[in-house]
Amino acid sequence: MSAESIYYPSQEVLDYATVKEYENTYKFSIENPEEFWAEQAKQLEWYEPYEKVLDSSDAPFYRWFVGGKTNIIHNAIDRHLKTSTRNKIAFVWEGENGDVKVYSYHALNREVSIFANILKSMGVKRGDVVTIYMPQIPEQIFAMLATAKIGAIHSVVYAGFSHEALGERIKAAKSKVVITADGGFRKGKIVNLKSVVNTALEDNPYTQVVITVKRTGHEVEMISGRDYWFHDLKSLPIASIKCPTEVMSATDPLFLLYTSGSTGKPKGLVHTHGGYSVYTSTTARMVLDIKPEDRFWTAADPGWITGHSYIVYGTLLIGATTFLYEGAPNHPYPNRWWQMIEKFGITILYTSPTAIRGLMRFGESWVKRHDISSLRLLGTVGEPINPEAWKWYYEVVGNKKCPIIDTWWQTETGGHMITPLPIFPLKPGSATKPFFGIKVGVVDDEGNEVHPNEQGNLVIKSPWPGMACCVHEDRQRWIDTYWKRFEKFGWYHPGDAAKIDEDGYVWIIGRSDDVIKVSGYRLGTAEIESALVSHPGVAEAAAIALPHDLKGNAIHTYVILKKDFTITPDLENELKDHVANAMGPIARPESITFVDILPKTRSGKIMRRVLKARALNLDVGDISTLEE
Numbered sequence: 082m083s084a085e086s087i088y089y090p091s092q093e094v095l096d097y098a099t100v101k102e103y104e105n106t107y108k109f110s111i112e113n114p115e116e117f118w119a120e121q122a123k124q125l126e127w128y129e130p131y132e133k134v135l136d137s138s139d140a141p142f143y144r145w146f147v148g149g150k151t152n153i154i155h156n157a158i159d160r161h162l163k164t165s166t167r168n169k170i171a172f173v174w175e176g177e178n179g180d181v182k183v184y185s186y187h188a189l190n191r192e193v194s195i196f197a198n199i200l201k202s203m204g205v206k207r208g209d210v211v212t213i214y215m216p217q218i219p220e221q222i223f224a225m226l227a228t229a230k231i232g233a234i235h236s237v238v239y240a241g242f243s244h245e246a247l248g249e250r251i252k253a254a255k256s257k258v259v260i261t262a263d264g265g266f267r268k269g270k271i272v273n274l275k276s277v278v279n280t281a282l283e284d285n286p287y288t289q290v291v292i293t294v295k296r297t298g299h300e301v302e303m304i305s306g307r308d309y310w311f312h313d314l315k316s317l318p319i320a321s322i323k324c325p326t327e328v329m330s331a332t333d334p335l336f337l338l339y340t341s342g343s344t345g346k347p348k349g350l351v352h353t354h355g356g357y358s359v360y361t362s363t364t365a366r367m368v369l370d371i372k373p374e375d376r377f378w379t380a381a382d383p384g385w386i387t388g389h390s391y392i393v394y395g396t397l398l399i400g401a402t403t404f405l406y407e408g409a410p411n412h413p414y415p416n417r418w419w420q421m422i423e424k425f426g427i428t429i430l431y432t433s434p435t436a437i438r439g440l441m442r443f444g445e446s447w448v449k450r451h452d453i454s455s456l457r458l459l460g461t462v463g464e465p466i467n468p469e470a471w472k473w474y475y476e477v478v479g480n481k482k483c484p485i486i487d488t489w490w491q492t493e494t495g496g497h498m499i500t501p502l503p504i505f506p507l508k509p510g511s512a513t514k515p516f517f518g519i520k521v522g523v524v525d526d527e528g529n530e531v532h533p534n535e536q537g538n539l540v541i542k543s544p545w546p547g548m549a550c551c552v553h554e555d556r557q558r559w560i561d562t563y564w565k566r567f568e569k570f571g572w573y574h575p576g577d578a579a580k581i582d583e584d585g586y587v588w589i590i591g592r593s594d595d596v597i598k599v600s601g602y603r604l605g606t607a608e609i610e611s612a613l614v615s616h617p618g619v620a621e622a623a624a625i626a627l628p629h630d631l632k633g634n635a636i637h638t639y640v641i642l643k644k645d646f647t648i649t650p651d652l653e654n655e656l657k658d659h660v661a662n663a664m665g666p667i668a669r670p671e672s673i674t675f676v677d678i679l680p681k682t683r684s685g686k687i688m689r690r691v692l693k694a695r696a697l698n699l700d701v702g703d704i705s706t707l708e709e
């Protein structure tokens with residue numbers, strides 16, 4: 082190994098890790114992917130065995146475990162009820178206000194079954210989409226699991242999204258039922274989600290029922306004939322604690338998750354019962370090394386893929402204990418996380434580099450107040466981690482004994498793709514090597530492998546079970562977005578730039594397309610620009626990402642005003658608010674620069690690359706296609 086600082090796992094970590102060996106297993110998994118995945122599929126129960134591990138006849142619409150019958154709920158809950166796991170804690174929750182709830186697998190099954198019966202009584206059928214717009218409370222997870230249990234499809238919308246963004250997603254999914262809460266707590270304040278839902282539904286032909294969970298108890302507007310309180314429904318005889326789990330085909334959709342891309346509106350990625358179950362349980366077991374005795378905390382919102390795959394499904398599939406926290410990391414004080422880790426004996430923490438940088442800012446004394454020695458493994462996800470944050474996480478939080486598992490993956494991939502296993506020597510900032518069965522490359526624009534340490538396009542060269550099956554009701558978009566770029570090779574193109582060093586370690590550099598990662602949240606420049614242009618004063622707009630110490634990236638925008646508008650600080654703030662209202666507070670631009678002209682190609686495409694280079698005082702590169 083060549084790099085300056087390499088962190089080797091201790092003997093204790095090596096002895097405890099589930100996976101003891103990488104190279105040979107990796108080689109085997111690449112040469113015999115179907116055999117490898119069939120082996121992993123054996124860890125799960127199937128109502129009926131599959132006939133074929135992988136059907137590539139309609140590529141890139143790959144179908145996994147074809148002919149198999151299953152339901153992710155059978156493996157995440159039902160099968161545990163037949164063993165002593167029934168009595169074990171499935172789920173611990175702490176509210177920001179200090180409320181705590183604890184559910185055994187038996188109790189989880191009861192709550193999910195009640196919710197499932199309520200959904201059925203509201204007319205939800207197999208294949209219907211249920212939209213979930215909720216704070217991080219137990220019912221958010223019950224709602225997801227209940228939807229899956231009856232064969233319907235959940236579409237969780239992150240509760241930080243605005244009414245416009247929510248309305249768009251509800252309509253796109255033609256969701257008949259929406260589940261929300263009267264609010265949630267964040268930094269001691271109530272976030273009023275119900276009023277966002279009410280506005281989002283103002284011109285919506287699809288939604289007939291809104292189920293509202295009482296969390297905060299403050300007054301909300303309920304519309305008669307459409308809106309029901311969850312606790313009222315729960316007291317009806319229909320809300321029985323017995324509900325059969327619907328038998329699904331392995332290839333049936335489990336959920337939709339909307340995510341941003343380079344162009345146009347967010348797209349709904351579709352994940353299926355079979356492939357997703359196999360992939361999330363395998364990666365939870367091998368990468369995050371979750372064992373039944375673990376208390377695992379993914380400090381992310383269930384509304385994002387990280388929450389879906391590892392707060393909810395991966396952990397429950399293993400039969401471990403998952404932890405959920407409702408509120409802000411620094412409320413009431415910056416020791417909140419460490420206090421909860423100590424109190425509940427959390428063994429694995431998985432979060433974003435932005436969260437780590439945020440907590441690092443408060444200093445290590447907040448951490449040192451608590452005995453967090455229960456931690457044995459630390460994970461990160463969502464954006465590249467800078468070595469300073471990596472080292473702080475390793476030294477201060479992990480006390481130099483926990484491996485840092487830097488996992489690269491995407492909404493589209495369902496689970497981890499490039500990641501260390503606990504047994505790996507680590508280089509801070511590198512996501513290390515491809516997971517079993519994942520064939521990666523870093524290539525130039527023609528598809529030629531670049532030299533070691535040279536930057537190029539990251540590509541995935543073969544299918545894997547966790548991959549989305551498609552984009553909701555848009556076949557062409559699945560092809561165009563991910564498979565067109567390297568069509569002749571049949572490679573998946575994730576849109577990230579990367580390099581591979583001489584030891585075969587992968588370093589993710591960042592997005593190479595028009596997606597921006599702000600604090601680990603994924604946003605599209607096109608969405609930000611269209612939000613700006615929807616303001617009456619804006620003629621044209623461009624958005625770019627520039628490095629930011631805390632958030633990884635910040636949004637910087639350039640605006641051409643219409644003739645009758647003049648530049649004022651008020652207008653600047655108004656435009657920032659306008660974007661935040663249209664998309665959600667995470668999309669509020671850091672800066673707005675008023676300009677007379679934007680760099681464009683002759684065909685009218687904004688050259689964001691030129692704006693970025695200029696802002697960073699870098700060479701603007703080849704601008705021969707520039708219009709003026």
Ligand code: WTA
Pocket residue numbers: 340385386387461462463464465466487488489490491492493512575576577589591592598601602603
């Ligand atoms: C980025 C999140 C560097 C990447 C699970 C990817 C990362 C996008 C890492 C997907 C990592 C995720 N190191 N970058 N460990 N993990 N990314 O869909 O740009 O919200 O394409 O999924 O996050 O974001 P998404």
